[in-house]
Amino acid sequence: MSEIDYLNDELLLTPDEKPRAEHTPILDRALEVLRRIEAFVGETGAEPLSEPGRSVHERMLANELAGLRASRAELGELASFDASGLIFSQQTTVDPLDDPLLSDPLGIFEVRDELKPIARPDYVADRRPCSDFERFEPLFEQVRRDIEDDIRKPQSFRQERVDLGEFFALKGQLVYVADVRDEHRRNGKPDARLRVIFDNGTESNLLMSSLVRRLYEDKDARRIGTTDAGPLFQGARTGVVYVLRSLSDKPEAVGLLKVGTTAGTVEDRVARAETQSTFLFAPVEIVETYELVGHSAKEAEGRIHRALRPYHVALRVTGPDGRSFSATEWFKASVELIEAAIRAALL
Numbered sequence: 001m002s003e004i005d006y007l008n009d010e011l012l013l014t015p016d017e018k019p020r021a022e023h024t025p026i027l028d029r030a031l032e033v034l035r036r037i038e039a040f041v042g043e044t045g046a047e048p049l050s051e052p053g054r055s056v057h058e059r060m061l062a063n064e065l066a067g068l069r070a071s072r073a074e075l076g077e078l079a080s081f082d083a084s085g086l087i088f089s090q091q092t093t094v095d096p097l098d099d100p101l102l103s104d105p106l107g108i109f110e111v112r113d114e115l116k117p118i119a120r121p122d123y124v125a126d127r128r129p130c131s132d133f134e135r136f137e138p139l140f141e142q143v144r145r146d147i148e149d150d151i152r153k154p155q156s157f158r159q160e161r162v163d164l165g166e167f168f169a170l171k172g173q174l175v176y177v178a179d180v181r182d183e184h185r186r187n188g189k190p191d192a193r194l195r196v197i198f199d200n201g202t203e204s205n206l207l208m209s210s211l212v213r214r215l216y217e218d219k220d221a222r223r224i225g226t227t228d229a230g231p232l233f234q235g236a237r238t239g240v241v242y243v244l245r246s247l248s249d250k251p252e253a254v255g256l257l258k259v260g261t262t263a264g265t266v267e268d269r270v271a272r273a274e275t276q277s278t279f280l281f282a283p284v285e286i287v288e289t290y291e292l293v294g295h296s297a298k299e300a301e302g303r304i305h306r307a308l309r310p311y312h313v314a315l316r317v318t319g320p321d322g323r324s325f326s327a328t329e330w331f332k333a334s335v336e337l338i339e340a341a342i343r344a345a346l347l
């Protein structure tokens with residue numbers, strides 16, 4: 001037996017000693033959540049509650065507390081750190097979320113089948129684990145700290161749309177709009193397909209109109225702001241600028257390049273390009289990509305487009321159903337000129 005094994009042998013521990021828990025990323029994250037909850041209880045003398053009228057910070061903590069309690073079986077090692085008994089002295093779990101969009105409150109361990117969203121006419125997207133959540137987790141942590149430190153002031157939701165890079169608190173959970181695609185009109189109002197990342201490590205592709213409606217239905221939902229918050233996200237990867245070439249056989253597309261941004265991967269953004277008006281209902285070729293660090297994807301896109309305005313080409317395309325669409329973000333410019341505009345816009 002090695003020295004390390006010897007020191008951790010349960011048979012050789014005194015009655016008051018416990019084997020040391022092996023620290024894993026999941027345990028470390030759960031421990032961080034537990035410490036935040038304990039700090040709240042120590043300050044207020046009560047557990048956080050997810051009830052109408054409670055602060056965004058308290059509802060987020062209540063959400064995380066419910067998630068830890070629901071995941072006791074997967075978090076046995078956490079018991080040795082739960083001196084206050086917040087997690088393991090509880091024998092019942094009350095899930096504060098009754099919205100299938102936001103089921104599995106902490107959810108960093110598993111997405112339970114019985115809590116997956118129910119298909120609806122306006123919401124048919126499934127929640128699934130976010131494969132690149134490590135890219136978004138620092139943003140969530142920063143926003144959470146900003147709320148706790150009163151740096152960010154959550155505001156009531158009074159919008160008809162949501163935009164790329166925005167954060168919201170919904171049912172006590174942080175929600176991040178990582179991508180906006182396939183913009184169109186639905187029932188006479190602007191709509192789009194979103195890539196939405198949840199702070200529990202899951203994501204969903206859903207309609208903007210569906211998210212907007214749920215934000216209105218939750219009277220305590222709040223807009224938190226965007227990633228474009230000065231130095232708060234300095235050094236954090238926040239997205240990608242892409243340059244694309246259309247593979248359309250239409251003569252008006254020849255020689256044009258599309259410039260846009262995404263908070264996700266470019267490959268995901270251009271998937272099924274032939275079904276989207278913004279890509280001229282045709283496949284595209286990825287010409288160049290540039291990583292965004294410390295910039296809001298939405299704000300960066302606006303600055304780049306303003307720099308390229310003299311080269312902008314307005315296009316109209318007809319979809320498979322015969323409807324006409326405006327296609328923006330297309331430019332008659334060389335790759336070198338576009339690269340120079342991107343670098344100048346982001347200085």
